[in-house]
Amino acid sequence: MISVGLLLLAWELYAxxxxxxPTILPAPSRVFEQATLNREALADNAxxxxxxxxxxxxxxxxxxxxxxxxxxxxxxxRRALFPVFIISQTLPLVAIAPLVVLWFGFGLAPKxxxxxxxxxxxxxxxxxEGYESTEAEIGQMLRAMGAGRWRIFLLARLPSAxxxxxxxxxxxxxxxxxxxxxxxYAGAAKGLGIYMLNAKNNFRPDLVLAAVGVSAALTxxxxxxxxxxxxxxxxxxxxxxxxxxxxxxR
Amino acid sequence: MSRLELRxxxxxxxxxxxxxxxxxxxxxGEFVSILGPSGAGKxxxxxxxxxxxxxxxxxxxxxxxxxxxxxxxxFMPQRDALMPWRRILDNTTLGLEVQGxxxxxxxxxxxxxxxxxxxxxxxxxxxxxxSGGMRQRAALLRTVVQQRDMLLLDEPFGALDxxxxxxxxxxxxxxxxxxxxxxxxxxxDVREAVFLSDRIYVLSARPARIVRxxxxxxxxxxxxxxxxxxxxxxxxxxILDIILNPQSIQRTRP
Ligand SMILES: Nc1ncnc2c1ncn2[C@@H]1O[C@H](COP(=O)(O)OP(=O)(O)O)[C@@H](O)[C@H]1O
Ligand SMILES: [Mg+2]
Numbered sequence: 001m002i003s004v005g006l007l008l009l010a011w012e013l014y015a016x017x018x019x020x021x022p023t024i025l026p027a028p029s030r031v032f033e034q035a036t037l038n039r040e041a042l043a044d045n046a047x048x049x050x051x052x053x054x055x056x057x058x059x060x061x062x063x064x065x066x067x068x069x070x071x072x073x074x075x076x077x078r079r080a081l082f083p084v085f086i087i088s089q090t091l092p093l094v095a096i097a098p099l100v101v102l103w104f105g106f107g108l109a110p111k112x113x114x115x116x117x118x119x120x121x122x123x124x125x126x127x128x129e130g131y132e133s134t135e136a137e138i139g140q141m142l143r144a145m146g147a148g149r150w151r152i153f154l155l156a157r158l159p160s161a162x163x164x165x166x167x168x169x170x171x172x173x174x175x176x177x178x179x180x181x182x183x184x185y186a187g188a189a190k191g192l193g194i195y196m197l198n199a200k201n202n203f204r205p206d207l208v209l210a211a212v213g214v215s216a217a218l219t220x221x222x223x224x225x226x227x228x229x230x231x232x233x234x235x236x237x238x239x240x241x242x243x244x245x246x247x248x249x250r
Numbered sequence: 251m252s253r254l255e256l257r258x259x260x261x262x263x264x265x266x267x268x269x270x271x272x273x274x275x276x277x278x279g280e281f282v283s284i285l286g287p288s289g290a291g292k293x294x295x296x297x298x299x300x301x302x303x304x305x306x307x308x309x310x311x312x313x314x315x316x317x318x319x320x321x322x323x324x325f326m327p328q329r330d331a332l333m334p335w336r337r338i339l340d341n342t343t344l345g346l347e348v349q350g351x352x353x354x355x356x357x358x359x360x361x362x363x364x365x366x367x368x369x370x371x372x373x374x375x376x377x378x379x380x381s382g383g384m385r386q387r388a389a390l391l392r393t394v395v396q397q398r399d400m401l402l403l404d405e406p407f408g409a410l411d412x413x414x415x416x417x418x419x420x421x422x423x424x425x426x427x428x429x430x431x432x433x434x435x436x437x438x439d440v441r442e443a444v445f446l447s448d449r450i451y452v453l454s455a456r457p458a459r460i461v462r463x464x465x466x467x468x469x470x471x472x473x474x475x476x477x478x479x480x481x482x483x484x485x486x487x488x489i490l491d492i493i494l495n496p497q498s499i500q501r502t503r504p
Binding site: 135137138140141142143144145146147151155156159162234235236239240241 | 297300301302321323324325326327328329331333334335344345348349375376377378379396402
């Protein structure tokens, strides 16, 4: 928080006293002022971005979850599928975004696809590694109790994956916003991405930065939400930390 | 009278011979220990018994070959294997739930035992909030409530500090006198084996074979003083000698 404040202050001072033109680098105060003046347009353009982010993310989450289970139950699939996914991660977004828009139009679909594309793999890896992190002794014990594979998955592997899942979620959610904006940049009727593009073309860096500010705020809110959900979903984590070492463990 | 019977059990992982030749038996209501150095293959033996791995040789329970794995044994792994995300109460009911008992019924069965296991008041705690000794007692409670024919305990106190370990051994001996479980305990602690067991199998280093079977003639309840304690010390010294000087086995064999 303090570091962000200092950065903004330095920027403000530089923009005001260096004599640089506001059409090149506007001061934060001007960005803020313009953001307030244009708040309706910004809000109007933020809605499609939020929609694309959340829908795309929901799609990639469901796909990653389904596939992670499949891979967990049929290990050979992992070797067959992972190279494909890794390649999908190396595709440069700059090149892919216009193509997807070209193929699927200016609507919501290509945005959802791009968001899903950038977030799918991190979530899949997080889940698969999370399952793998299950303590071997717990698996052996459950088997001795008479539990089958499905039972072991639900009782042990899935909960073991939770910390990994949330770590992946925190990273992916930031990718998701960037992905949505990129998709809009490549072509959209409305959205923060296209708003930035238009502002830039009109020589309004202040509005570009205002839109950047909105997207940053959006990312922070989503990030905060994942942290909140994690706290609610994993109460034992905090319980463990609060009392810390009440005795020798392991 | 013997319930569990192993004859010439062998196991290799790839080219690594882990169990060379294990023959042993455990009778009804008997507390038997397997004592051997770390890495000898003790946990591997439990993997065979619980069906996690398969080896050669004969294993039978009550005269029938052990193929229907997991029906006879309540297994307590080397680490407590408590699930961090389950409260202690729900950790202890795990085996019952897997057996198909309803959660409420399972809780009702387990709850009265919390006092006896020194866990009263900690039902709603998470494992991370408990001390090492309490975690082991919770793991043991989870094991015994399954009401299986026999307990398999893999170094239950191996990770505890010396004081807690001694306290837990005394507690377990007292519990055993009340319940008379048929139990097979793995340990690398000579004193623990002598204090708790009716019989001890001494294992060689890997590849493990049984170098000696020792009866522990000490009276129960096991005491820490007097004549019995002197006898125990002598037995401990004898066992240590067997483990540390393998070549002297023939000489000391009675
Ligand atoms: N699943 C496995 N695959 C390969 N080697 C194993 C496996 N499990 C155990 N081992 C090996 O068997 C040996 C004995 O292990 P273990 O039974 O855990 O010893 P102990 O419990 O007596 O300390 C070790 O050298 C270990 O590396
Ligand atoms: Mg072991």
